[in-house]
Amino acid sequence: xxxxxxxxxxxxxxxxxxxxxxxxxxxxxxxxxxxxxxxxxxxxxxxxxxxxxxxxxxxxxxxxxxxxxxx
Numbered sequence: 001x002x003x004x005x006x007x008x009x010x011x012x013x014x015x016x017x018x019x020x021x022x023x024x025x026x027x028x029x030x031x032x033x034x035x036x037x038x039x040x041x042x043x044x045x046x047x048x049x050x051x052x053x054x055x056x057x058x059x060x061x062x063x064x065x066x067x068x069x070x071x
Contacts, residue, residue: 005037005049016057020064036067 006017017037026033037049043063044051051060 003034003038003049005052014052016052016060020060023061023064024067036064 008014021033024033041048
């Protein structure tokens with residue numbers, strides 16, 4: 001079973017989700033990336049998956065780009 005937020009109304013994977021999943025290394029750590037999408041994000045002040053389709057693609061990409069910067 002795959003989380004529905006990843007797909008558009010036609011059942012195709014959202015290109016933004018594919019891009020962010022690649023940025024975050026979903027192939028190596030799918031559970032960690034799922035946590036990023038489904039957990040509260042203080043940088044966004046929201047759960048990232050809830051922002052899909054809200055015209056906030058740039059903010060989601062920016063939030064994903066800062067993951068791991070403090071490591």
